[in-house]
Structure formats: structure tokens, C-alpha cells
Amino acid sequence: MKILRSNMTPREIILNILSKKEALRCGVANPVSSTTIKQMEIMNSFFPDAHYDAKKMYELSRANYEILEYDAIMPVFSVVIEAYALGCKVDWGRPDMMPQILGKLWKSYEDIDINKDFLSNHAAKAVLECISLLKSNYPDVTIIGKVFGPWTLSYDFFGVEDFLIKTILEPDEVKSILNKLSEVTVKFANAQIEAGADVITVADHATMDLCSPMAYRDFLIPIHSMLVKEIKAPILLHICGDTLDRIEYICQTNVAAFHFESKVDACKAVNINNGRIKLIGNINNPLTLLFKKPEDVRKEVEYAIKCGVNIIGPECAVPLTTPLENLKEISKTVKNYKY
Numbered sequence: 001m002k003i004l005r006s007n008m009t010p011r012e013i014i015l016n017i018l019s020k021k022e023a024l025r026c027g028v029a030n031p032v033s034s035t036t037i038k039q040m041e042i043m044n045s046f047f048p049d050a051h052y053d054a055k056k057m058y059e060l061s062r063a064n065y066e067i068l069e070y071d072a073i074m075p076v077f078s079v080v081i082e083a084y085a086l087g088c089k090v091d092w093g094r095p096d097m098m099p100q101i102l103g104k105l106w107k108s109y110e111d112i113d114i115n116k117d118f119l120s121n122h123a124a125k126a127v128l129e130c131i132s133l134l135k136s137n138y139p140d141v142t143i144i145g146k147v148f149g150p151w152t153l154s155y156d157f158f159g160v161e162d163f164l165i166k167t168i169l170e171p172d173e174v175k176s177i178l179n180k181l182s183e184v185t186v187k188f189a190n191a192q193i194e195a196g197a198d199v200i201t202v203a204d205h206a207t208m209d210l211c212s213p214m215a216y217r218d219f220l221i222p223i224h225s226m227l228v229k230e231i232k233a234p235i236l237l238h239i240c241g242d243t244l245d246r247i248e249y250i251c252q253t254n255v256a257a258f259h260f261e262s263k264v265d266a267c268k269a270v271n272i273n274n275g276r277i278k279l280i281g282n283i284n285n286p287l288t289l290l291f292k293k294p295e296d297v298r299k300e301v302e303y304a305i306k307c308g309v310n311i312i313g314p315e316c317a318v319p320l321t322t323p324l325e326n327l328k329e330i331s332k333t334v335k336n337y338k339y
Contacts, residue, residue, distance in 0.1 A: 009140035010071035015198060017310050018234045018256045018278055025339060027311035028331045029072035030064070031144055031201040031236040031259045031280060034314060036322050037095055039063040048092035051078045051099060052122055054129035061130065065141050067324065069331040070313070072142035074201065075130045077317075082148055082184055083156040085121035086114060096320055104159040109176050112157075114184060119191055128195040135196025142199065144236070145192030149204025150181035150223060151211070157181075160210070167215055178223050182230075189231045199234045199256070202227060207241030216246045224253040236280060240316055244268060251276040261315040262288075262300075266307035280311040283330060290319045294329040301333040 008016070008024040016023040040046045045059035061075030080099045084090045089102040106112055118124065127145075134143050148156075154163045154177055167174050189200045204224070206216050228235055234256035242263040243250070250258050257277055260269055262284035269279055283289060283300050304312050312334050318327065 010065070011140050011142045011198065014071050014142040014311065015234075018199065020278075025337070026305055026309070026334050027072075027280075028070045028313060028334045029074075029142065029144065029280065029311050030070065030313040030318070031072075031074060031238055032146065032203065033074065033077045033317040034064055034068060034070070034327060035060055035077055035320070036318065036324065036327070037320050038324050039067060040095055042067060046095045047077070047097075048094060048099065051080075051092055052126050054126040054133065057126055057130040058133045061134065062138065065138060068327050069335075071311075072144050073134055073138060074144040074146060075134060076127055076146035076201075079148065079152075079203070080156075081123050081127060082118075082153060082188060085118040085124045086157070086184070088156060098317075098320075101156050104162070105157045107158070107162070109173050109180070112177070112180050114180070118184070119188065124188065124191075128191055131192055131195040131197050143197050144199050144201055145189065145195075145197030145233075146201040146203065147185050147189045147192070149185055149202045149220075149227070149237075150178040151204045151206050151220060153181045153184060154178065155205070164210060167211075167219065171218075174219060178219060182223060182226065185227060186230045189227075189233075193231070193233045197233060199236055200231055201236045201238055201259070202231075202255075203238040205240050206246070207239055207243060208245060209241050213245045213249065217249050221249055221252055224250075224255060228254050238316070244272070247272045257311065259313075259315075266304045266309050270308040278310040279308075280313060281309060282315045283313065285315050285318055285322070289314060289322050289326045292326070294325050297326050297329040298333045301330055302337065305334070305337055 013023050014027045043059045043063050045056045050056040050060040064070045064073040078099045080090045083101050091100045093099045236257045237255040238259040244264045259280040260282050262282045
């Protein structure tokens, strides 16, 4: 990365990086949730209201910039919006617990019923209204929308085990399911872009634990490549877990960036990627950010920068009890680093 010695807004830094232009420094962002109970207390906005009340969502999400000093704000904390909008029962959780989907909705492709007005659901509407508020009040900060990809939506609607069995016994049906559920991903993503999102996280949990690299190649290269064409903003693909064995395939989809976890060594990810897409991550959540000290966070951040990770941030949604000083250390280290 060629470094410019001039002032750039946080939004310019992130968008320049994603478009392969010159940037002042590495970016700082988490494409998924960075919220904690402490941030809820400071912003006086708590779960579960912040999942479906636009003003509460706005107040809590802006802590990404106001408290953590990241270059981006990502307001979609939960993983249930699409499932809830299409009919799944949901436990919305509490301040110390994320929402959960209760039970599956469909058994086969023929059961799929996508309400054309699912974006009029109050939870989906809250996301769109919140993004509009953020765009109006934080024009110089990157606003990240978030949707779930069809692989993850299939887990939600069919159940993880039943869907994975289908990938082996009924691969043609799986392809039909993925194509159909992609309509949900694209529609919600583009609505968020119209509301003001600069980029879109597509979270699609095709991790090594649940999906072989060959399954990613056969089922998801076509789907993720299609999403790149249909979604009208840069895509930040997020996949949990160990993804080293599929980074080569992810690069072939032409997503703008891949948000990866600490189970993948940063230097190994950079080497496989070889500059084809941008990389985001991969500061460890369950050990470093949750339990260690800022100096430990600093070491991981510096390692990721030295390896060549383009945007530095937590590896996934942070634990709700993560200390603020550890989350803030990411931004501090990136901005003070001697490039």
C-alpha cells in the first residue's frame, strides 16, 4: 500500500482501500458487531431494543465511531433479521445475550415462501431507518450494512443438519434453494444501500467445520460471484472459523474484501490472496480481546499490519463482555503505527 501524507476522512480511507486506491493508512473496522454491554451503558441503548428500534440501534451503533474510534459504523447487531422477517420465531435475547432463532421453517425447496413485502417488517425497517440516520449524521464515516448469504439462510430455515445432509444427497435441490434465497440477500442489501450504506457485509458461514472446500467451490463460487454483480456496493464477505483451505476460491468470486478469523494466520492469508482482494481482520476475540491486555492486542494488530492485512479489526462479532480498552487499542495501534 502506498501511503499518502495528507488528511483523509475515515470513509475515504476505507473506500480507497476497497477500490485499490491510495490510502493514508490501514483501515479500522469490524464488518460485524463490535458492541458490548459497556457500550450499551454509555450510549443508554440496550439489547433487545437496539435490534429492532431504529433510534436505539442508531445510538448504540454510533459507539463504533464515537467510543471505539473505528473508521466505520455497522449497526446490524443480530443474526436474525431476515429469518424473523420471513416467519421464523425468534428469542430477541437480552443485554447479555444475542437473539436466537427458534426452530426451522421449511423442509424442502417447495416449501420456500418469500413474502415480497418482507422489508416492511418492523425489524427490517428499523435497519433501513437507522442506516439513513447514520448517513445523515456521519457522512465522513463508512456506513456498513449487513445481510446474510443464502448458505446461512438455509441453516436458519431448514436447520443446519438437515441442510447439510441435502448438500450430499440432494445437491441439485441445494442449488435451487441457494438461488432462491439469494433473492432475499440481494433485496435487503440493495435496500440498505439505497438507505445510505457504503458497503455491505455478506455473512455466509461456509466454514471448514460445516462445509468442505469442494462444497464451497461447487455451491458458493457461483452464488457469491452472482451477489457481486447484483449487489450495488462493495461486498465484504465474512465467514467464521478456519477458512484457509477456501481463500483461493473466495478470491475467485471477486468480492471486494474477505473478513477472516484468527484461526487463519494473517501472513498465510495474505500469501494465498496475493493482492487479488482486500483482507479484513483478524484480531482474536475469545482469548486476546476478551481476556488479555491492550499490549497483547497491540502485538496482534502490528502482526496483521506487517503481514499486509488491509483493514484491521476484531475477527467476528465480539463477546458482549469484551473490555473497551482492548477494542479501542485496535484503532489506537493502527493510527499510531509507523508505516
